[in-house]
Amino acid sequence: MPELPEVETVRRSLAPFLTGVTIRAVTVREPRLRRTLAADFAQVLTGRTIAQLGRRGKYLYLHLDDEKIWLVHLGMTGQLLVEKTENPPLPHDHVLVTLSTGHRLRYNDPRRFGLMLIGTEAEIETVTALGVEPLSRMFTGRYLREKIQRTQRAIKDVLMDQRVVAGVGNIYASELLFRAGVHPSRVAATLTEAATDRIVEATKTVLREAIRHRGSSISDYRDGEGKRGGFQDRFRVYDREGQPCSTCRQLIQRETRGGRSSFFCAACQR
Numbered sequence: 001m002p003e004l005p006e007v008e009t010v011r012r013s014l015a016p017f018l019t020g021v022t023i024r025a026v027t028v029r030e031p032r033l034r035r036t037l038a039a040d041f042a043q044v045l046t047g048r049t050i051a052q053l054g055r056r057g058k059y060l061y062l063h064l065d066d067e068k069i070w071l072v073h074l075g076m077t078g079q080l081l082v083e084k085t086e087n088p089p090l091p092h093d094h095v096l097v098t099l100s101t102g103h104r105l106r107y108n109d110p111r112r113f114g115l116m117l118i119g120t121e122a123e124i125e126t127v128t129a130l131g132v133e134p135l136s137r138m139f140t141g142r143y144l145r146e147k148i149q150r151t152q153r154a155i156k157d158v159l160m161d162q163r164v165v166a167g168v169g170n171i172y173a174s175e176l177l178f179r180a181g182v183h184p185s186r187v188a189a190t191l192t193e194a195a196t197d198r199i200v201e202a203t204k205t206v207l208r209e210a211i212r213h214r215g216s217s218i219s220d221y222r223d224g225e226g227k228r229g230g231f232q233d234r235f236r237v238y239d240r241e242g243q244p245c246s247t248c249r250q251l252i253q254r255e256t257r258g259g260r261s262s263f264f265c266a267a268c269q270r
């Protein structure tokens with residue numbers, strides 16, 4: 001599933017093609033995504049100009065010229081791709097958008113867990129209900145300590161809770177906890193001040209590094225021009241079960257809880 005670095009990479013790759021561009025036509029070929037697209041989705045979007053491309057957490061915010069926001073979440077397998085010419089639609093192309101530049105934007109999503117809706121900022125916020133952006137100044141050790149004070153939850157679950165911090169999923173939670181030297185199952189409330197500071201620091205470092213490498217392509221993820229990311233080659237623990245730890249050479253372990261795998265080094269992470 002695309003996390004913050006992947007969505008940010010998609011945003012950056014699409015911005016030159018979409019900013020200031022008018023939507024000429026919209027074809028909905030399959031409205032049944034995670035939520036069924038509004039009946040007037042195509043009508044509301046047609047004729048609007050995209051003023052700016054933003055992002056919050058794992059969501060793309062396409063700011064329209066009528067102050068409304070076209071919200072896009074890529075779900076598990078969603079891809080938003082720009083094409084120079086109008087090719088015949090491919091299987092799973094659910095929404096096709098013709099742009100004033102002659103380019104076309106395609107939303108392709110085999111598993112249909114993606115989300116698309118148009119609303120005012122207030123309407124959008126009730127849907128997304130996001131915590132702070134991890135790369136903003138709002139995400140500090142103090143903020144994290146306030147959120148974990150009385151919780152019995154594991155630190156990894158807290159970091160993946162979008163209402164606490166927006167955009168971190170399984171890959172980057174695993175990677176950042178390795179860098180911070182904290183075991184993913186550790187009860188968050190038992191962490192020292194120094195450890196929470198390390199976690200915040202590691203979150204920012206790992207996300208920035210992953211953005212620099214244009215995200216991680218482990219299955220379907222591609223940027224807005226169909227290119228793969230490169231951060232998957234730099235994973236220290238994620239998907240590395242049984243391989244030696246880059247720091248201590250002990251073998252990386254995997255633990256599965258609630259259908260989700262955690263990868264960690266039992267020697268380096270406490």
Ligand SMILES: [Zn+2]
Binds near residue numbers: 245250268269
């Ligand atoms: Zn180790």
